[in-house]
Amino acid sequence: MELTVWGIITALFVGLIVGALGRLVVPGRQPMPIWLHMLIGVGAALLGTVIARASGFAETAGIDWRELLVQVLLAAVAVALVSGVGRRRGVSHR
Numbered sequence: 559m560e561l562t563v564w565g566i567i568t569a570l571f572v573g574l575i576v577g578a579l580g581r582l583v584v585p586g587r588q589p590m591p592i593w594l595h596m597l598i599g600v601g602a603a604l605l606g607t608v609i610a611r612a613s614g615f616a617e618t619a620g621i622d623w624r625e626l627l628v629q630v631l632l633a634a635v636a637v638a639l640v641s642g643v644g645r646r647r648g649v650s651h652r
Contacts, residue, residue, distance in 0.1 A: 573600030576626075580633025588641040598640065602633035 574592075577599025581588055606629030611617075615624050 569600055569603065570596065572603050573597070575599065576603045576606075576629045576633045577637070579630045580635075580637045583630060583634035584638045584641070586641075588637055590637070590641060594640065595637070598636045599633050602636055603629045605629075606632050 574596045577595035577597075580599065580602060581590075581595055606625060609628055609632075610622065610625035615622065
């Protein structure tokens with residue numbers, strides 16, 4: 559697989575979308591910067607693609623909805639974990 563400028567731009571764009579969708583799936587407020595959502599989204603998109611290829615449903619014509627679903631679910635789990643970790647380290651009010 560060749561790494562190109564358009565490939566990197568596409569990965570960042572898809573990562574932003576997947577990260578935003580993952581954020582929307584998680585209930586409540588997530589006080590996280592947009593760059594962290596993009597980073598989570600890119601990681602979830604890459605991991606979701608690996609899982610989809612290993613499962614054998616990554617090669618379809620058009621938009622692969624199953625692969626996208628796996629990516630968004632991974633992003634949602636990562637957003638929930640990261641925002642949960644941030645809440646635990648905060649100051650507790652009694």
